[in-house]
Amino acid sequence: MARLAESFDALRRDGDRFTITAPEAWAQGRTLYGGMTMALAHEAARRYFDDLPPLRSAQCVFVGPAAGRVHFLPGILRKGRSTTMVAVEAVSDDGPVLRASFVFGSSRDSAVAVEAPGLPEVSTPDEAIPLFATGNERAPGFTANFDMRLGGGAQGVSGGEPMMATWAKFRDPPGGDPVSALLALADAPPPAAITRFPQVAPLSSVTWHIDLVARPEEVDGWHLLRAEAEHSGEGMTTQDMKLWREDGQLLAIGRQNIAIFA
Known part of the structure; x- marks a missing residue:
C-alpha cells in the first residue's frame, strides 16, 4: 500500500507548472486512475x-x-468577490x-435551504462483503x-441491477489535503454498469462532474459511494453518484461518463 500524501509531496513546481512521475501504486493498467489524476490537478x-x-x-x-x-498547468478563468x-x-x-x-467559492448567507439526502439502507461496513476477492489479479x-x-x-459480472453501494476507505490514512483525498476516494469503486458485464x-x-456538498475535515474512515447506471449502450455508460460519510453526512454528488469495452 502507498500513502496518498507521499504522492502529493512528489508533485514538484517548475515555474508555472507542477510535474510528477506517475506513481505506479495508483495506476490502473497503463495510466493513473481518474480520481488520482483529478486529485493531483486539484493539488496543483x-x-x-x-x-x-x-x-x-x-x-x-x-x-x-x-x-x-x-x-x-493551472490558470485563472475568473476571480469574483466570492468565487x-x-x-x-x-x-x-x-x-x-x-x-x-475547479470552482472555489466562499460561504454566503442565503434564505434557501434544502436538506441533503441521508444514507440509503445498506449493510454496515462490518456486514458488507469484499468488493474484490483477495488476490484477484483482474482488479486494477x-x-x-x-x-x-x-x-x-449487485456484484460485478453478476447480471444484477446496475447499482453498487460501496463502502470504501484508505488502507493507510491518506494525510495531505482532505479535499484532494476525497477526490481520490470518490472515483475508487468500479462503475455500476460492471454488474451487467x-x-x-x-x-x-x-468525463466526471462532482459537486461538494460539505467540506471534509478528514477522509480517514469509511465512506459510502453509491453509483447507479442510468444508461449504457454503444460502448458508453452514464452514472449518477453520491458519497456519504459513515455518520450519514452527504459530502458529494457527481455524474460520470465512462467508455466500456465489453
Missing part, C-alpha cells in the same frame, strides 16, 4: 493560487493516459492527459490502497 490548483476559498465543484475531461512524467474559477491542463511527455475546471492495481466492500446492489473487460472514465 490550490498550491499555485494562494487563499482559495473552499472547493465547490469540479469538472474534467480525461483525454489520454496519465503515465510517465505528467505536467499540471474563483481555475482551469488545470495536464499533459504528459506523450500528449494531453486531462482538462479540468490502485485498488490495493483501498478497503472496499459491497453494502448494497458478461465478463471482466477494460473501461475508462471520459
